Amino acid sequence: MKKRGSSLDYHTIFDISQASARAAMVWEIIPLLTIIPGLIGWGLKRDSSDIKTIAKASAFKLFSGFAFLASLVGLAGSIKEHHRLQKQLQDGSYQVVEGTVQDFVPVPPEGHALGSFQVGATTFHYGYGGLGNIGFESEFDRGGYIRDGVHVRITYDNQRILRVEVR
Numbered sequence: 638m639k640k641r642g643s644s645l646d647y648h649t650i651f652d653i654s655q656a657s658a659r660a661a662m663v664w665e666i667i668p669l670l671t672i673i674p675g676l677i678g679w680g681l682k683r684d685s686s687d688i689k690t691i692a693k694a695s696a697f698k699l700f701s702g703f704a705f706l707a708s709l710v711g712l713a714g715s716i717k718e719h720h721r722l723q724k725q726l727q728d729g730s731y732q733v734v735e736g737t738v739q740d741f742v743p744v745p746p747e748g749h750a751l752g753s754f755q756v757g758a759t760t761f762h763y764g765y766g767g768l769g770n771i772g773f774e775s776e777f778d779r780g781g782y783i784r785d786g787v788h789v790r791i792t793y794d795n796q797r798i799l800r801v802e803v804r
Contacts, residue, residue: 646804647790647802647803647804648802648803648804649800649801649802650782650801650802650803651798651800651801652726652799652800652801653719653722653723653726653798653799653800654723654726654727671701671704671705671708672701672705673701674697674698674700674701674704675697675698675700675701675702675705676701677694677697722794722797722799725794725799726792726799726800730794731792731793731794731799732792732793732794733790733791733792733793734756734757734759734790734791734793735756735757735788735789735790735791736756736757736788736789737756737786737787737788737789738754738755738756738783738784738785738786738787738788738789739754739755739756739785740753740754740755740760740785741753741754741783741784741785742754744763744764750764751763751764752764754783754785756789756791759791759793759796760796761791761793761796761798762796763798782801782803783801783803787803787804788803788804789801789802789803789804790802790804
């Protein structure tokens, strides 16, 4: 999609209203993984009358139950935050900064740290979705859209990137 602004052509590379709730996907997988210790506990308890085995089985099931509930809360929170950011973009309650990208630091290949860049006096941090990081993700830095010297227009709220347009 192209936008016209200040007689410059922009190409939208990210728009939260068009993006899926990728961070929520992590929370969708975690509940499934947390069931595994519960299944182990259920299997242990079934075939034993030993008090230590029964205690281990109960601990596995208890852990699994708490982890499952916590991940459901995380899933609900991620989905809620994603929809809140989409609504902010729709309602026009955001800030816009336009300028040249400076001090670009990509997310490292292992993805365990945030990337960052600066436009004007505003610094942005971004990463691979994951726990609680909703908004612009680093998939675009691998393709070369965001790098030092590129002219961008960033729509954001409280450092959460809602839209990225490049010239």
